[in-house]
Amino acid sequence: MPLINDTGFIADSWVRVSEESTLFAEQIIIPFAQFEEAAAANIKKIGVHVANTVKPTELVQYFAKLDLISIDFPNFADGRGLSIARSIRKAGFIGELRAFGPLIADQYAYARSCGFDTIEVPEELAARQPEGQWKDAGKSLSLSYQRGYMHGKNILNQRSIHEAASRTGAV
Amino acid sequence: MGETGWVKTHNKAKIASTADEQIALDELGAKSMTANEVVDAYLIDIVLDQHNTPQPTHYRELMRTKGPSIRLDLGKQAENHT
Amino acid sequence: MNALQPRSNSAPHMYRYDAFDAQFVRERVKQFRSQVERRLDGSLTETEFKPLRLMNGLYLQLHAYMLRVAIPYGTLSAVQLRQLAFIADRFDKGYGHFTTRQNIQYNWPKLKDVPDILDALADVEMHAIQTSGNCIRNVTADHFAGVADDEIEDPRPTAELLRQWSSAHPEFSFLPRKFKIAVSGAEHDRAAIKVHDIGLRIVKNDIGEIGYEVILGGGLGRTPMIGHVVREFLPKNDILPYCEAIMRVYNSFGRRDNKYKARVKILVHETGLEQIRAMVEAEFNSLDKASIAHDPKELERIAAQFANPVYDRFAAKFNDLQTQMDADPEFHLFANTNIASHKAQGYSIITVSLKPIGGSPGDASAAQMRVLSDVADQYSHSELRISHEQNIILPHVRTSDLYSVWQALKAAGLATANAGLITDIIACPGMDYCSLATARSIPIAQAIAKRFESAAEQHDIGKLGIKISGCINACGHHHIGAIGILGLEKSGIESYQITIGGDPTLTTAIGERLGPGFAADDVPDAIAKIVDVYKSTRTDGEAFMETYRRIGTSPFKEALYAAH
Numbered sequence: 001m002p003l004i005n006d007t008g009f010i011a012d013s014w015v016r017v018s019e020e021s022t023l024f025a026e027q028i029i030i031p032f033a034q035f036e037e038a039a040a041a042n043i044k045k046i047g048v049h050v051a052n053t054v055k056p057t058e059l060v061q062y063f064a065k066l067d068l069i070s071i072d073f074p075n076f077a078d079g080r081g082l083s084i085a086r087s088i089r090k091a092g093f094i095g096e097l098r099a100f101g102p103l104i105a106d107q108y109a110y111a112r113s114c115g116f117d118t119i120e121v122p123e124e125l126a127a128r129q130p131e132g133q134w135k136d137a138g139k140s141l142s143l144s145y146q147r148g149y150m151h152g153k154n155i156l157n158q159r160s161i162h163e164a165a166s167r168t169g170a171v
Numbered sequence: 172m173g174e175t176g177w178v179k180t181h182n183k184a185k186i187a188s189t190a191d192e193q194i195a196l197d198e199l200g201a202k203s204m205t206a207n208e209v210v211d212a213y214l215i216d217i218v219l220d221q222h223n224t225p226q227p228t229h230y231r232e233l234m235r236t237k238g239p240s241i242r243l244d245l246g247k248q249a250e251n252h253t
Numbered sequence: 254m255n256a257l258q259p260r261s262n263s264a265p266h267m268y269r270y271d272a273f274d275a276q277f278v279r280e281r282v283k284q285f286r287s288q289v290e291r292r293l294d295g296s297l298t299e300t301e302f303k304p305l306r307l308m309n310g311l312y313l314q315l316h317a318y319m320l321r322v323a324i325p326y327g328t329l330s331a332v333q334l335r336q337l338a339f340i341a342d343r344f345d346k347g348y349g350h351f352t353t354r355q356n357i358q359y360n361w362p363k364l365k366d367v368p369d370i371l372d373a374l375a376d377v378e379m380h381a382i383q384t385s386g387n388c389i390r391n392v393t394a395d396h397f398a399g400v401a402d403d404e405i406e407d408p409r410p411t412a413e414l415l416r417q418w419s420s421a422h423p424e425f426s427f428l429p430r431k432f433k434i435a436v437s438g439a440e441h442d443r444a445a446i447k448v449h450d451i452g453l454r455i456v457k458n459d460i461g462e463i464g465y466e467v468i469l470g471g472g473l474g475r476t477p478m479i480g481h482v483v484r485e486f487l488p489k490n491d492i493l494p495y496c497e498a499i500m501r502v503y504n505s506f507g508r509r510d511n512k513y514k515a516r517v518k519i520l521v522h523e524t525g526l527e528q529i530r531a532m533v534e535a536e537f538n539s540l541d542k543a544s545i546a547h548d549p550k551e552l553e554r555i556a557a558q559f560a561n562p563v564y565d566r567f568a569a570k571f572n573d574l575q576t577q578m579d580a581d582p583e584f585h586l587f588a589n590t591n592i593a594s595h596k597a598q599g600y601s602i603i604t605v606s607l608k609p610i611g612g613s614p615g616d617a618s619a620a621q622m623r624v625l626s627d628v629a630d631q632y633s634h635s636e637l638r639i640s641h642e643q644n645i646i647l648p649h650v651r652t653s654d655l656y657s658v659w660q661a662l663k664a665a666g667l668a669t670a671n672a673g674l675i676t677d678i679i680a681c682p683g684m685d686y687c688s689l690a691t692a693r694s695i696p697i698a699q700a701i702a703k704r705f706e707s708a709a710e711q712h713d714i715g716k717l718g719i720k721i722s723g724c725i726n727a728c729g730h731h732h733i734g735a736i737g738i739l740g741l742e743k744s745g746i747e748s749y750q751i752t753i754g755g756d757p758t759l760t761t762a763i764g765e766r767l768g769p770g771f772a773a774d775d776v777p778d779a780i781a782k783i784v785d786v787y788k789s790t791r792t793d794g795e796a797f798m799e800t801y802r803r804i805g806t807s808p809f810k811e812a813l814y815a816a817h
């Protein structure tokens with residue numbers, strides 16, 4: 001399915017492996033339940049796909065062995081995946097974090113802020129919302145009010161800098 | 172939905188009297204919503220008044236055909252308001 | 254005019270956008286403009302567009318779209334109110350409706366005009382951001398904030414900090430359901446904080462520090478619940494991390510399988526307070542607070558802008574009010590109900606009732622908005638407030654000016670002397686406008702008000718709040734009305750259920766249902782019977798709620814339902 005990052009629509013170097021198929025590719029995304037099996041099979045890079053009901057704390061012990069975590073979005077209005085992403089980043093995961101499901105372009109910046117690197121959307125949705133819309137939506141709000149999130153220029157931090165600068169007479 | 176397409180008032184609306192006709196109209200509504208012609212289409216219960224004009228039986232839809240009951244100068248009823 | 258009393262036409266004493274806020278709101282408008290275009294060209298389906306338009310306050314109602322504009326924590330400048338009047342004339346039908354959540358609603362905007370309306374709002378530092386949708390809604394606060402004589406601290410700086418923090422929140426914009434926060438800084442609760450998802454009460458601890466009591470899980474709607482204290486004292490600087498912790502727990506565990514069970518109150522109820530507290534505290538403790546919390550200087554920066562005007566010391570010398578009241582009985586009635594005491598000597602707070610007998614509760618015409626702006630410029634430091642009772646407040650009026658203000662209001666039909674009385678009815682739009690309604694609310698309010706039209710009778714009955722909702726969503730707060738009326742549908746006709754004993758203050762109580770519903774035409778009679786029970790049982794000076802607490806519901810039930 002179409003994959004999006006900051007540069008636009010990109011080729012996917014990962015292969016999603018379902019329960020029945022054999023593990024052959026170098027980089028595979030498997031259901032979380034099959035992780036142990038894949039880890040034993042000597043595969044170069046492993047990613048897991050998790051439901052949005054997963055407890056982020058359960059994943060922490062596997063971080064070192066995972067190059068990708070894909071979080072399921074059953075529909076775009078279900079924001080649970082955003083909190084999971086944020087918790088996973090907070091717990092120190094540095095691999096690729098991918099949102100999987102019918103997210104809309106308007107959510108791109110939010111997903112990035114919460115720690116996602118890529119979004120994998122259904123064909124139908126990508127056809128309706130082509131690359132340009134994702135790029136525009138990603139830039140539409142250049143400022144944010146929440147500290148500690150990753151996207152956009154933070155207003156509170158900017159104010160602190162200004163304030164400190166004006167106190168030392170730098171401005 | 173009238174004979175020749177969507178209409179703004181209910182009195183020229185198509186009427187379904189059988190279950191099949193209901194399904195057909197419902198599908199038409201769903202199609203028009205997907206096609207972006209209308210925003211919200213649904214079937215309502217009606218009776219025919221003395222001029223053979225369909226009138227909703229439920230007070231909610233009746234209100235829709237007129238306008239706010241407390242501001243007779245607003246909504247569709249405003250056209251007849253003096 | 255006395256030379257010692259210069260009239261203030263200065264900028265109002267409230268938060269002003271800096272360049273960042275201004276840019277943020279403009280970008281949000283631009284974003285919405287392109288979302289509308291993408292809806293029209295089919296890039297966005299209606300299902301996808303709906304939450305986006307809702308998060309910009311745009312509903313689809315019975316007859317047209319409806320745009321809900323935020324009036325953050327109810328504070329409004331004269332310039333802003335004038336712009337609201339302009340929008341009503343230019344893009345709507347010459348009026349607006351003030352709601353129980355300190356918003357204003359326009360009932361007839363065209364979709365294509367909405368981005369222009371949002372730009373017109375941005376021109377005066379206003380917006381419609383998050384007045385709807387499953388996100389953190391417009392933060393509300395005590396409408397007497399900053400001027401109440403029982404205040405520990407002005408709640409508005411906190412509310413403003415939270416307004417900013419919740420705006421376009423990347424993680425909490427697709428919640429299980431809407432989320433409402435209210436802040437109070439006074440001893441008396443005028444913001445109904447116990448029936449909000451989060452209620453914050455500014456308190457002082459044993460060693461004199463100021464912080465927040467955090468109340469979680471209140472709410473009205475289908476399952477009314479009173480909020481619980483999750484944290485007795487939260488240091489001021491922890492407010493953002495603590496809110497983030499609550500929101501993350503809610504976003505992760507709030508129910509999404511049933512929209513009637515999706516509010517945080519249900520999560521608290523089903524999980525248990527102790528368990529929820531443990532979850533919130535665990536999340537809170539896991540956070541790197543320093544990276545999330547606001548710089549204390551930021552709150553100071555905001556608070557400085559809410560600093561009260563410099564009041565005239567000589568204003569306190571005025572002592573002719575009683576004489577003026579005695580000389581004019583009509584003014585006397587007004588002064589009795591619509592004037593509250595101000596923390597500065599010689600000043601008063603005026604409540605301008607938007608509940609004229611026979612009017613639509615909370616509605617104001619563009620012309621009335623302009624009169625109020627002018628009055629505010631001349632007499633109230635250019636500042637106004639919107640109360641959750643759907644009235645407008647003039648917060649800084651010299652007591653010596655009260656009579657002049659009253660005359661100006663009277664000329665504009667805005668001097669109804671009924672604040673807090675039986676005809677000061679809170680009513681949601683109901684089925685006259687709202688697509689979710691099961692029955693009408695406004696005509697019921699009008700019929701009751703007409704029934705109790707006589708000023709003498711209203712004043713004799715005294716303080717009595719009637720609240721009406723047109724459906725179970727309870728926008729009219731009927732559960733917490735001394736008398737609550739809920740409009741339902743019963744076998745194809747409107748039917749009204751009456752509750753009694755609700756209380757919106759710190760002693761919050763949910764009203765008790767008296768029995769089967771009444772037909773629309775019978776509601777005024779039913780209310781009259783309830784009032785008669787009160788009048789015949791009250792002891793000297795006893796208010797309706799006091800009598801109710803003393804005698805309970807049975808006498809009222811009997812009066813309504815006993816066989817004749």
Ligand code: SF4
Binds near residue numbers: 682683684689722
């Ligand atoms: S209570 Fe119901 S009818 Fe009234 S405004 Fe809210 S949703 Fe609409």
